[in-house]
Amino acid sequence: MESSQNHDPSVAASMEEHMEPLPLQEPTLMGQLTERTHALVEQVRQHPYQALLVAVGVGYVLGGGLFSRLTMNVLRTGVRMGALPLVQRKLLGALTSSALPPSV
Numbered sequence: 001m002e003s004s005q006n007h008d009p010s011v012a013a014s015m016e017e018h019m020e021p022l023p024l025q026e027p028t029l030m031g032q033l034t035e036r037t038h039a040l041v042e043q044v045r046q047h048p049y050q051a052l053l054v055a056v057g058v059g060y061v062l063g064g065g066l067f068s069r070l071t072m073n074v075l076r077t078g079v080r081m082g083a084l085p086l087v088q089r090k091l092l093g094a095l096t097s098s099a100l101p102p103s104v
Contacts (some may be wrong), residue, residue: 044051065071 048073
């Protein structure tokens with residue numbers, strides 16, 4: 001039985017060339033991975049609520065919630081709540097400056 005796949009020798013040679021240094025880099029890569037894993041575990045131990053909120057946020061985005069109606073409503077409400085005090089201050093500032101007599 002003959003294989004229906006054609007193998008390009010240049011691709012195979014390129015793959016072999018790139019895979020040769022991998023065993024030499026393995027201890028360095030494993031050391032970096034171990035360090036980062038320990039740093040992440042320590043971060044979660046020091047700030048468990050922050051880690052939980054990050055996990056919920058990532059799950060929400062990966063679950064497709066970023067462009068949902070709920071997200072749009074939350075953003076709209078947040079903008080309104082944030083913009084309302086700003087507009088009130090600007091209006092009050094304009095009213096009080098127009099109500100004061102001109103200084104000579």
